Amino acid sequence: MVREELSRHNPLRVLGRETQAVLSNGAFGAITARAGVGKTSFLIQVALGYLVEGIDVLHVSLKDPVDKVSLWYTEVFRNMTEHWGRKQAADYWETLLPHRFIMTYRAEGFSTDTLAERLTDLSEQGVFTPRVLVIDGFRFDGSIRDTLLALRALAEIRSLSAWFTVRIHRHDPPRPDGMPAPLADVSELFEVIIQLQPLGSEVHVIPMKGGPDPLQMPQMMLDPSTLMVKHRE
């Protein structure tokens, strides 16, 4: 019952599918938005969706230290369980933690080889074997195709799927097909692309690729005060 209740908060429901069916092994998903719109919060809600299903998630941050990422998770989980008893929430949180591992890098120090080495360390020592990778802060400026291809190859070998946050810039308009500029040359590497679009005082969650026809799905938004997903009333 707890799982079902928390699954209702899973933002991937906007895609009309169960969590595990959204990305297959080696597949990539992207969450795009301008700075400050809610990409990290959305990503963490996606990650929590997996954790609730008992799926091991490796959270890679290229911008925040471990403490801050950990705090994000605590905050988002607290928002998800605000009507729960504190003990119930605390006990349930303890069951989720072993399924999450946080790795942080300086953006310039991150490479596929380094990541592969760390993944090997984790599995060889029996510490952690992720099935989903969430990467926050990966820079999509410059030529990144080779890096993304290498990451895909790594993901396939390791039976991982991966979600990325993609920052888009106000001064860099989308392409004619609506694809955000940073993804224009690499969009075929992503099975799913979700955009967070501020419209007035609302932030709309729009599946751009890999989802159903938006007109046929109940629309999802982010609550601007908590950055938590909710269905549009």
Place this chain on the structure above:
Amino acid sequence: MTEQTNRVRNIGISAHIDSGKTTLTERILYYTQRIHTMHDVKGKDGVGATMDSMELEKERGITIASAATYCQWKGHTINIIDTPGHVDFTIEVERALRVLDGAILVLCAVGGVQSQSITVNQQMKRYNVPNIAFVNKCDRSGANPFRVIRQLKEKLGRNAVAMQIPIGLEASFEGVVDLVFMKALYFDGANGEDVRTESIPERLVSEAATYREHLLDTASMFSDALTEAILEERPIEEDLLLDAVRSGTLSRGLTPVFMGSAYKNKGVQPLLDAVTRLLPSPNDVTNMAFDMDKEETPVPLACDDNQPLVALAFKLEDGKYGQLTYLRVYQGKLAKGDTLHNARTGNKVKIGRVVRMHADQMEDIESIPAGYIGALFGIDCASGDTFVSPRVRLSMSSMYVPNPVISLAISPKDHKSEINMSKALGRFAKEDPTFKIFVDPETKETIISGMGELHLEIYIERMRREYHAEVEAGMPQVAYRETITQRADFDYIHKKQTGGAGQYGRVVGYLEPIVEGDFIFENQVRGGAIPTQYIPACEKGFLNCIQKGPWMEFPVTGVRVVLTDGASHAVDSSDMAFQAAARSAFRQAYLKAKPVIHEPVMKVVVETPAEYQGPVMGSLTQRRGMIVGSQDEGFQSVIESQVPLAEMFGYSTVLRSLTQGKAQFTMEFSTYKPVPSAISQKLVEKAAEDRKHVA
């Protein structure tokens, strides 16, 4: 006096374990004719090196305490402090570097930059100490001084430059080529005391030219005059080059690297020349004090005997003649008979005996001038205290004292040992700020904490030898807690009415678990079922049970007690009766509330070179740790985890051997969590055993 002070050098010799610091100091003392015979650190003659005066040092072949001495070299007075290499004795390095003007960083030509080299480097940086490097043991198999220079650059971020190149290496190590004078130096005589200068061997001419070019290029960054001379392709004068190197060294922008083998008596004299030529005198270093009358505004000190005195006590030694306090005088002159103020305590002290140290021997002197190091007898103070002239309100910053990483519980074997142990612990704690003692209020154990197992082992041995205190050491007890997991009701009548003054009290209510806090008491009694004046007694009774839980006798946490009903007797009810009723009610409900044991869980953060990240994580998970995450910082990784305290005993030793001493960890309390059922079962069985023995 300024001219005299210009010819003073206060230096420390620091390095990783077994790099050759003490042997190097022994050679320095020999060549400066301070001693007339050399002895090996762990030689067959059993004498030991001059600076290792403690018996334990001679037996183990390690330096435990820093030792000060002085010598003369080519018109310069060099005050030397030889320091230990083990991280366990890191406080000795901290205090030495705090008061010295320069240092020699000794590196092994085979081992290169090692874990303590990294720590010592950080310590030198902390106190802005200019230093030169000496690559020792060039006679050993696998020696490669150029690899060490590369490591200085890569691992320590130093702008290291070779001032010499070796003539041969390993067994064929003969001498060095000086790249400033472009001459070969050989060390003749029975003990290498005669330095012979020759032309550079033909086979090394090209290599020497290449390294000299690099030296010129690097040094020119610190001298416009040198840059001009290079650009104009003029012959470079030695003094011009040395001045540029000195400028770089004093600004810590450059690390000149020298080479040799102290054990084989090669390369020491040029190193001494470098100390006098490149390292600062007390006049070259700006030392600061804080004006306590002006909100601790920094004030520069002048290395001048005529100014008011400012001196820093950096080391204490308790001996048979009383406390020996080592001091560095930064400003003014400290003379016998002077009256000084301790800036920290405000106490006035009169100076009696003033001495100068040579390892464990002392020489009486009349005064300690500005820029010098000496010692005083009979002054009660702490390490880091500032002494000033009367009416001067300045204070200096103390040294950094790292937190202890390991604890042991100790208990004396007999009554005599108990008294002596107390004396010993008091003395050691006073001398060594990284050695901490406290009595655990819960377990009543005496806990000693230090920087490593070796640190504590040495003190336990010293307690035995110097104080005849035999102690047993073991793992400190973990401060477990008990708590309940579900609600349980109670309804208890405490009744003793068998004639005479009786006791009567009935309490009804329930216990339930809470997430935060140790204990909450709520009174929901209505209609005076329990008279109001007895409610505090009820609360007191419940509180008594919290301190020692009815199940495992651990402190109880996370319990709310709600009193809902009760009854009293007009005559026999009293505070005592209701206290007793509350206690029994608590015990009645407690086991029904399914208590569990909680253990302290620590936030353990390990900093390690990235190559050891895997094994380190494995070592933590083996200790029932949960890895929260890892932070990649280039060559270093920082791993954050939550590990039960019960599993952390001895971890510092494990971590050191896992990472060749290159990793460090910190530990702080995080939270209490339930122990796994297997461990809970063991604790229950142990408690039952203990009760049986007591019974």
